[in-house]
Amino acid sequence: MSSFLLSLITFSAITVIGVVSIFPLTGLTGLFSFGQAAYMAIGAYVAGICAVQLNMTVIPCILIGVLTAGLVSIIIGIPTLKLRTDYFALISMCLGEAITAILRKFSTVTGGAGGLSNIPNYVGTTAIVISAIVIIAIVACFKNSSFGRMSLAIKNDELAAKSFGINVYSHKLKVYLFTSMIAGYCGGLYAFYIRFIDPSMFGWTKSSEWVIFLFFGGINSLTGSVISAILLSVLPEFLRFATEARIVMYSILILLVINFRPQGLLGEYELSLESIKKLFHKSKKLQGGGNNGTT
């Protein structure tokens, strides 16, 4: 395979992990985070620094990165998840700015605005694609578990969820921890693949890009968010324009989807064995029952 194709696959797999990492938070629990890229930054930097300065091997590096991301998410989550969701969105956005500011400030460790370079190339395309698949599977399990259904209940009506005995606050905290750790893992992979990271890669535009991708695919559908993450990261590469023109193209695309198909590309649809069976069933019915007009 050509190296272009390989890097395309890898980057879209990384985007898929990123978008899937906010699915439990935004799609299921209805919390808006514009700072998930900050956790990616934490994961990437911690793993990168461990590897560059301490010469550690890949697994402990990524593990420490993920744990640090989780720790930060608990510290941020404890005070903010009690607040209204708007405030949570705001604080998560400012978290992104704060993290990039800190990364720029402590330049002796992080390389500052110039970025952290010479990160060893520990992960290849295969590892990242497998990780993406595993993470999709984990999140799918999460969605179908009682934990995921509790999240949905909170999204639809927080008060009703509370009256059914769900501890809304601790549940949100758990979801936030979970998603931040996935984002941290994504960051670790990213750092070891691209081998150079700088703070501007993880600003709030990156985080909002993930949210936009999620919406494009349909906020209630994991399949949709995976497909839209792949589509929106691959499509611009094939439409060979200048970067700005590509961004304009997909902003227009997203505006069209939101305006004319507000439930997203796939709506509630999920890819599973049952849904495939149902699809076949439906098409059979359509063929058989076509003459009497009832379907």
Added chain:
Amino acid sequence: MNVTFLIQQLINGLSRGAVYALIAVGFALIFSVLKFSNFGHGGLISVSAFAGYFFAGVLKFNPVVSVILSAVVGALLGVLLDFIAFKNLRKHKSPSIYYFVSSITAGILFMNVLTIFFGTTFYSIPPFFSQPTINLGNIIIAKLDATIFIVCSVLLAAVMLVINKTSLGLALRAVSMDADTAKLMGMNSNAVVTFTFLIAGMLAGVSGIFLGANFTVDPFIGNMVAKGFIASVVGGLGSLPGSIAGALMLGVIEVILTTACGDIITPALIFVFMLIFLLIRPQGISGKFIQEKA
């Protein structure tokens, strides 16, 4: 630290806060009517900053005319933004989260269209005054800052007057309470919303040219909208006086932190400040707390 220095910092902070206040009020206005945070505002600011550059820098109009023209451009863009990003959503009665995403996308769209035409280079609007500062003893006041402060105060007062005293403002407040009931009472809620976007766009236009004159013009100058967002949350979402107070406070704190701790770490410190502020007073300065579904 002596007194003059403190006063100087306070003045610098207030003048920066005044620009933030313009952004924050445009932001809060949309929030109070449509109940969502309009990040598309940043796109409007960028485009009108470029319009300001075009009028003042290329066509060499005098500053007053330039400001008025960019306000007009901003107002028209506000209506355009409403048309491309929100009209359909309102028709479908989409949940407010869709407005949110739509507005961010629209903002990105505006900024990147600008990037296509102008690149990411910086443009500077020629200085409005030949003698840029006024010296009062040891205190230096930049004329531009003073002008910004005065124009912002007048504009904000005018907007408050329109909202609180005229029948149009009454309609606006009615729609902000309940769009459907307002419609049943015979109001054209759609027109009222468009009018809100017109005013918000005008404020964005003025803040765009002032931001451009104060710093430099580039397509991503509209990302300053984040400051307006912070100010309007600190002030209490959807409350106009609160967001003005929040913006002034943010400006002062930012200037003081920048001189005390340096430019790079300030965003992190502001974040900590905000975290503490929201913990102590989650309803914001104004205390007006918009209730979600009870």
